[in-house]
Amino acid sequence: MTKTLFRLLIFMCSFSLFAQDYFPSNTGVKANNSNYTAFTNATIHVTPTETIENATLLIKNGKVVSVGTSVSIPKNTTKIDLTGKSIYPSFIDIYTTFGVKKPERGGNGPRYGASRSGFYWNDHIMPEQDVMASFKYDSKTASQMHQLGFGVVNTHMPDGIARGTGALIALNNDADNSKRVVDGETTQHFSFSKSVTSRQAYPSSIMGSMALLRQMYNDANWYADGNVDTKDLALEALNGNKNLLQIFEAGSRANLMRADKVGDVSNVQYTIVGGGDEYERINEVKGTNATIILPIDFRLAYDVDNALLASTLSLSDMRAWNQEPHNPRLLAENEINFALTTHGLKSKKSFKSNLMKAIERGLSKQKALEALTTIPAGLLGKSDLLGTLKSGSYANFLITSGDIFDKKTKLFENWVQGTPHIITDMNVRDIDGDYTFKLRGNDYKLAITGSTSKPNAKLESGSNSLGTKMNYADDWINLTFKTADSLKKEFIRVVANAANGNSLDGKAILPNGNELPFYANKIQKESDKKMKDKKDMASKATDAFMSPITYPNLAFGFDEKPKSETLLFKNATVWTNESDGILENTDVLIKDGKIAKIGKDLSDRKAKVIDATGKHITAGIVDEHSHIAAASINEGGHNSSAEVTIEDVIDDEDIDIYRNLAGGVTSIQILHGSANPIGGRSAIIKLKWGESADDLVYDNSPKFIKFALGENVKQSRSNRNERFPQSRMGVEQVFMDYFSRAKAYDDAKKNGKPYRKDAEMEVLAEILNKERFISCHSYVQSEINMLMKVAEKFNFNINTFTHILEGYKVADKMKDHGAGGSTFSDWWAYKYEVNDAIPYNAAIMHNAGVVVAINSDDAEMSRRLNQEAAKSVKYGGVSEEDALKFVTLNPAKLLHLDDRVGSLKVGKDADVVLWSDHPLSIYAKAEKTIIEGITYFDIEKDKQMREAIKKEKSELVRLMLEDKNKGLKTQPIKKKEKELLHCDSMDNEHSTHNHN
Template sequence: MIKVHLRLLIFMCSFSLFAQDYFPSNSGVIANNSNYTAFTNATIHVSPTEVIENGTLIIKEGKVVSVGESVNIPKNTTIIDLSGKTIYPSFIDIYTTFGVTKPKRGGNGPQYGASRSGFYWNDLIMPEQDVMASFKYDSKSASEMHKLGFGVVNTHMPDGIVRGTGALIALNNDADNSMRVVDGETTQHLSFSKSVTSRQSYPSSIMGSMALLRQMYNDAEWYADGNIDTKDLSLEALNGNKNLLQVFEAGSRANLLRADKVGDAFNIQYVIVGGGDEYERINEVKGTNATVILPIDFKLAYNVDNPFLAGTLSLSDMRSWNQEPHNPRLLAENGINFALTTYGLKSKKTFSSNLMKAIESGLSKQKALEALTTIPASLLGKSDVLGTLKTGSYANFLITSGDIFEKKTKLYENWVQGTPHVLENMNIKDIDGNYNFKLAGNDYKLTISSSTSKPNAKLESGEKSLGTKINYANDWMNLTFKTADSTKKEYIRIVANTTKGNSLNGKVTLPNGNTLSFYANKTKKKDSEKDADKKKEKEKAKEPFISPITYPNLAYGFTEKPKAETLLFKNATIWTNEKDGVLENTDVLIKDGKISKIGKNLSNKNARVIDATGKHITAGIIDEHSHIAAASINEGGHNSSAEVTIEDVLDDEDIDIYRNLAGGVTSIQILHGSANPIGGRSAIIKLKWGEPADDLVYNNSPKFIKFALGENVKQSRSRTNSRFPQSRMGVEQVFMDYFSRAKAYDNLKKSGKPYRKDTEMEVIAEILNKERFISCHSYVQSEINMLMKVAEKFDFNINTFTHILEGYKVADKMKAHGVGGSTFSDWWAYKYEVNDAIPYNAAIMHNAGVTVAINSDDAEMSRRLNQEAAKSVKYGGISEEDALKFVTLNPAKLLHLDDRVGSLKVGKDADVVLWSDHPLSIYAKAEKTIIEGVTYFDLARDIQMREAIKKEKSELINLMLQEKNKGLKTQPVKKKEKVLLHCDTIDLHN
C-alpha cells in the first residue's frame, strides 16, 4: 500500500514539474505562448446575438485569430478541450474609479475666488485633469472584478463638476501598464457634485452647478474664437476634450433630465449615469435620446416585523424596493440604450445577485449581455476590439460551466488580453451533491458543495450534525469527522476517489485504527423533490409582482394621467372676482380647458354635470411666495446668483403639490431663497400633479427674480460671516455695483461689438430693460425705501415687496412707486427685524391703494391660504370679496397673469375650485381642484386612494416578510422627516 502511494506521489510530482514548464495554469495553457491556442468543443457566444455550438476559438498574442464551427487549427497549437463548457466575451464596466485614490476632503471655511492661476475662475472646473497622472493598478480590485466577469474597465477621477479625462484599462494582472492601458484618453467626465478637495463656495446647489456649466460652455466658445488673450488651461482642455465621449454622473432620474437639459443647450449628447429610478418617468428619459449607464444597486427589503415602525414607511420607499429590479427591463422595452456598471455598490459582490434579480424581473439575457459587452464597447468606440469574440478582437473572454446568467453556473477562468486568470479549476470534477452511506451500523448523509473551489461538507447521522473537515484535490477527497458519541473525542477519516463525479470510492479509517472499504453514491432526487423543484420553477416563471407605477410614483399618484373634460357645474355660488361680484344659484361651463360660460340654466350635452347646490366656486388660489416643489432653494455661494433659475430644480414628486391642491391652490411662484441680495430667477408653475417638471411651468411665463434685504443677506446669523456684504449699507452697494455693471454690459451688447456672453449680466440687464420683474424679500422700512430709490436711479420699478411686514409704514411711498405688497396675514416677532409687524398690515396697504396679496412662504400655511385671507376681514375690516382677491386675483396681478387666471371670466383658464362651504370659512373643504379643465384633486377620489394605499402597503409588507423568511438580508426601518424649505434654507449640495 505504501509503495503504491509513493509511486503515485512520484508520478504527481514529476507531472507537476512537467506542468511548470508547459502548463503553469489550471487551464493547461502555456503562460507566455506566442503560438496559437485553440479552445475546442465549446458553446461560444461570439456576441450577444451570435452563438456557435461545438465551436472552436483560436487566439494568438492576446487577439482572436478565428472562431467558428469548422476552423483550421495550425500546427504547434496548444489545444484545450472545453467539451460541455461555454465561452463568453468578458464584460466591460464603462464607469469606475478603478486604480484611483479617493480624493481627500479639503480644509474648512469658504473660498470665494480661484486658488489656481492660469486656469478657469472656478476650481471645480478641471477638464485638464488626467486620470493617468494618479493611476495605480490595483491587482486586488482587479481580481474582485475578474470574479464578476469583467475584463476591461473605464476609470476616472471622481472629483469636481468637470472631472477631466478617463482611461480604458485591461484587467491583466500579469502585464505592465504599457499593455494594460487600452486607451489613455477615452472620456470626459462631469457631474453636479462639488469637489471634496476644494473649499470653493460656489456653487452650493444643483441649480448653481447647472448655471456654472452653462457659463463654462459659453466661455469655452468665446475662448475658442480667440477672444481671450490670457491663456486658460482649463478652457483649452475643455475644447480639446469635446470629441471624447461626454459622461455625466447624474445619480437620479431627476438629475438625468437636468443634465440632458444642459447638454441640449450646447448640442452635446451626454451619456448619463443614472440612479435606477428611470422607470418613474420612462417617456421623459426616452425623450433625452441619452444612453444610460445603469447602476444596479437595488434596495434591500425593510425589516417590517415591528408594525409600529413599518407604519412609518412611505409608500414611495416601499415601491422603490419592489420596482427598482424592473428598471433595466423597462428601459429595454422602451428602446433606451443602457450599459450596466458596478458603480455605486457598497459591495461589488452584490453585482451578480442584483443582475440575476433584474433578469428574474424580466430583463432578457441577450439585453443583459449587450449591456455588459457590445454597448459599452460601442460607446467607447472600441467595437472592433472589445465586446465580441470576432476576429481581431482582444482575447478577453470567460470560460463557464454553462449559461452565465444562471445562479448555478461556475465561472472558471477570465482571460484578459490572452492571459488567463483562474477563478476555479475547471479540470476538477464537480462532486457537489448529497451522498448516503452506512458505516459501522450507522446511517450517514453527506452534503458537499463548492467542490471546485473551496469545498464545504455537512455530515449528519440521525438528527446529529457532526463536525467535519474536507479537502478535495486531484480527484481525491479527504474527509475527517467526529464520531456520533459526543463524550469521546474520536475521529473517523475517509480517503476516497471520484472518477465520474457521481460516486466516492476509497477507504475509511476508524478511531481504533481499523480500515474498511468505503463507497457512496450521489443520491438521485426523489419524485417528491423533483415535483418541489418543478413547483419552484413554475413560481419563478410566474410574472413577478410589480407595484403599479403612478404619476408621480408615490402615494396619491395617478395610474393614468387625468385629461381635460367638459364640465358643467349647476346651481353654485360663484365668486367671480369681476364686476359681477358673487352670483347665487349660477352655472359654470368648462370646455377645452377654459371658462366657456357663466350663467343660469346652462346646458351642454357633452358635459359631465356636477350638482353644486349649496356649494361655492372660486378661481384657484395663487401663492405669490412659495418654496414647495423645488429640490434647491438657495444658491448662496456668491452675493449675486442671477444666473440660476428655480425652473432647473423643480421637484414634480413633492407631495406638497398634492396637499396644496387639497387646499384649493392651483398656481404658485417658487422663489429663490434670501441667502444673497440678488437671488435666482423664479419658477411660476401650475400644480399639475403627475405631470413632469417642465410641463408644470406656465407657457410664456412672466420673468421674475428674487432680491432680498435684511438680516439674511448680511449674514446676521452666519457662522463664517465672511462674504460681502455684512451690513445693510453693503447690501445697497451690491445693487448699485451690479446694476452699473449690467448697464455697461447691455450697452456693449447693443453696440454690435463682440462681447462675452454672461448669463448673470444678461438677467440683470433684463431688469433694466423692464423685461424681468423683481420680487424682493423685505421687512424694514428703511431698506424698502432704499431699494425703491436705487430702482428709480436706474429708471425701473420694483414689482413686489414680499413679506414686507413694515409695509404699513411706507404704504404711501409704495403706492407712488407702483410696487405691490405680498405679505403674511399675522406673523410677527419670529426674529428681530419683524418686531414691528402688525396683523393690520395688509388692510393698511390695501386701503392706501397698493395691490396686496397674502402669501405663505411655508408648505403648511399654503394649504389654508383661504383662511389666511379671511383674517384680513377681522384685522382691518376688509370685505369678503376683497379678502378672497388677496389670494386669487391680486397675486395674479402681481405675477402679470391676471389675463389668464385669478378670476372666473369667460375665456380665462379653467383654474377653479369647488368648495363645500363659504371659501373663507374654516369649515370649507376643496372638493375639486381643477386646472385647465383637468381635475387634479377630487375629495371623493382622495378617500378611495387612502384605502388603496393601505391595501398596497399591506401587500408590500407581506412580500418583505417573505424575503426575510427566505433568509435574505433586510434593512432597518428609519423614519424620514420631510424637510420643509423656507427662504433661509441652505442646500446641502456636495
C-alpha cells in the same frame, strides 16, 4: 457484483498513487504563453447575438486569431478541451474609479475666489485633470472584478463639476501599465457635485452647478474663437476633449433630466449615469436620446416585523424596493440604450445577485450581455477590440460551466489580453450533495459542500456527528473521519473516485489496516425537488408582481394622467372677482380647458353635470411666494446669483403639490431664497399633479427674479459672515455695482460690439429693459425706500415687495412707485427686523391703493391661504370679496397673469375650486380643484386613493416578510422627516443623490 470487482481491480492498480493526500498539478495554460492557444469543443458566444456550438477559439499574443467550427489549428498550438463548457466575451465597466485614490477634502472656511492661476475662474471646473497622472493599478480590486466577469474598466477622477479625462484599463494582473492601458484618454466627465479639494463657495446649490456648466460652455466657445488674450488651461482642455465620450454622473431620474437640459442648451449629448429610477418617467428619459450608464444598486426589503415602524414607511420607498429591479427590463422594452456598471454598489459582490434579480424581472439575457459587452465597447469607440470574440479583438473572455446568467453556472477562468485569471478550477468536478453509505454494518450520511473551491465534509452516523477532514482533486477524494466509538481515538480513511458525479467509489482503510470496498450513493431528493419547484414557482410569481407606476410615482399619484373634461356646475354661489361680484344659484360651464359660460340654466349635452347647490365656486388660489415643489432654494455662493433659475430644480414629485391642491391652490411662484441681495430667477407653475417638471411651468411664463433685503443677505445670523455685503449700506452698493455693470454690458451688446455672453448680466439687463420683474424679500421701511430709489435711478420699477411687514409705513410711496405688496396675514416678532409688524398691514396697504396679496412662504400655510385671507376681514375691515382677491386675483395681477387666472371670466383658464362652504370659512373644504378643465384633486377620489394606498402597502409588507422568511437580507426602517424649505434654506453639500 461484476461491476464492483471491476472497479476494485482498477482501483487496486492505481492505489499506490492515492494512498496519501493527492494534489494534482494545475493543467491550465501558463500566463506567458506567446504561442497559439486553441480552446476546442466549446459553446462560444462570439457576440450577444451570435453563438457557435462545438467551436474553437484560437488566440495568440493576447488577441483573437479566429473563431468557428472549422478553425485551422497551427502546429505547436496549446489545446484546451472545453467540452461541455462555454466561452463569453469578458464584461466592460464603463464607469469606475478603479486605481484612483479618493480625493481629500481641502482647507476650512469658504473661499469666494479661485485658488489657481492660469485656469478657469472657478476651482470646481477641472477638465484638465488627467486620471493617469494619479492612477495606480489595484490588483485586489481587479481580482474582485475578475470574479464578476469584468476584463476592462474605464476609470476617472471623481472630483469636481468638470472632472477631466478618463482612461480604459485592462484588468491584467500579470502585465505592466504599458500593456494594461488600452487607451489613456477615452472620456470627459461631469457632475453636479463640487470638488472636495477646493473650498470655493460657488456654487452652493444644484441650480448653481447647472448655471456654472452653461457659463463654462459659453466661455469655452468665446475662448475657442480667440477672444481671450490670456491662456486658460482648463478651457483649452475642455475644448480639446470635446470629441471624447461625454459622461455625466446624474445619479437620479430628476438629475438625469437636468443634465440633459444643460447638454441641450450647450449642444452636448451626454452619456448619463442614471440612478435606477428611470422607470418612473420612462418616456421622458427616452426623449433625452441619451445612453444610460445604469447602476443596479437595488435596495433591500425593509424589516417590517414591527408594525408601528412599518406604518412610517412611505409608499414611494416601498414601491422603489419592488420596482427598481424591473428598471433594466423597462429601459430595454422602451429601446433605451444602456450599459451596466458596478458604480454605487457598497459591495461589488452584490452585482451578480442584482443582475440575476433584473433577469428574473424580465430583462432578457441577450440585453444583459449587450449592456456588459458590445454597448460599452461601442460607446468607447472600441468595438474592434472589445465586447466580442471576433478576429482581431482582445483575447478577453470568460470560461464558464454553462449559461453565464444561470445561478448554477460557475465561472472558471477570466482571460484578459490572453492572460488567464483562475476563478474556479475547471478541472474539479462539482460533487456537492448528500451521500449515504454503509461500512461494517453502520449507516452513514455524508454532506459535501464547496467542492470546487474549499471542500468541506460533514459526516453523521445515527445521532452522532463525526469529526471529518476532506481533500478533493482531479475527481478523487481523501476522507478521514473518527469511528463511531467516541471512547477510542481511531480513524477511518477513505480514498474514492467521483468521476460519475452521482457516487463515490473506492476503498476504506480501517484503523487496524484492513481495507474494505467503499461505495457512497448521492441522494436524489425527489420530494425536496418538488418542494423546490413549488418554491421557485412561488418566487417567480412574487418576482413578476410589480407595483403600479403612477404619475407621480408615489402616494396619491394617478394611474393615468387625468384629462380635460367638459364640466357643468349647477346652482353654485359663484365668486367671480369681476364686476359681476358674487352670483347666487349660478351655473359655470368649463369646456376645452377654459371657462365657457357663466349664467343660469346652462346646459351642454356633452358635459359632466355636478350639482353644486349650497356650495361655492371661486377662482383657484394663487400663491405669490412659495418654496414648495423645488429641490433647491438658495444659491448663496455669490452676492448675486441672477444666472440661476428655480425652473432648473422643480420637484414634480413633491407631495406638497397635492396637499396644496387639497387647499384650493392652483398656481404658485416658487421663489429663490434670500441668501443674497440679487437672487435667482423664479418658476411660476400650475400645480398639475403628475405632469413633468417642465410641463408644470406656465407657457409664455412672465419673467421674474428674487431680490432680498435685511438680515439674511448681510448674514446677520451666520457663523461665517465673510462674504460681502455685511451691512445694509453694503447691500445698496451691491445693487448699484451690478446694475452699472449690467448697463455697460447691455450697451455693448446693443452697439454690436463683440462681447462675452454672461448669463448673469443677461438677466440683469432684462430688468433694465423692463423685460423682467422683481419680487423683493423685504421688512424694514428704510430698505424698501432705498431699493425703490435705486430702481428709479436706473429707470425701472420694483414689481412686488414680498413679506413687507412694514409696508403700512410706506404704502403711499409704494403706490407712487407702482409696487405691489405681498405679505403675511399675522406673522410678526419671529426675528428682530419684524418687530414692528402688525396684522393690519394688508388692509392699510390695500386702502392706500397698493395691489395686496397674502402669501405663504410656507408649505403648511399655503394649504389654508383662504383662511389667511379671511383674517384681513377681521384685521382692517376688508370686504369679503376683496379679502378673497388677496389670494386669487391680486397675486395674479402681481405675477402678470390676471389675463389668464385669478377670476372667473369667460375665456380665462378654467382654474377653479368647488368649496363645500363659504370660501373664507374655516369649515370650507376644497371638494374639487380644477386646472385648465382637468380635475387634479377630488375629495371623493382622495378617499378611494387612501384605501388603495392602504391595500398596496399591505401587499408590499407581505412580500417583504416573504423575503425575510426566505433568509434574504433586510434593512432597518429609518423614519424620515420631510424638510420644508423656506427663504433661508440652504443646500446641504449638494450631491447628485440629494435632489431627486
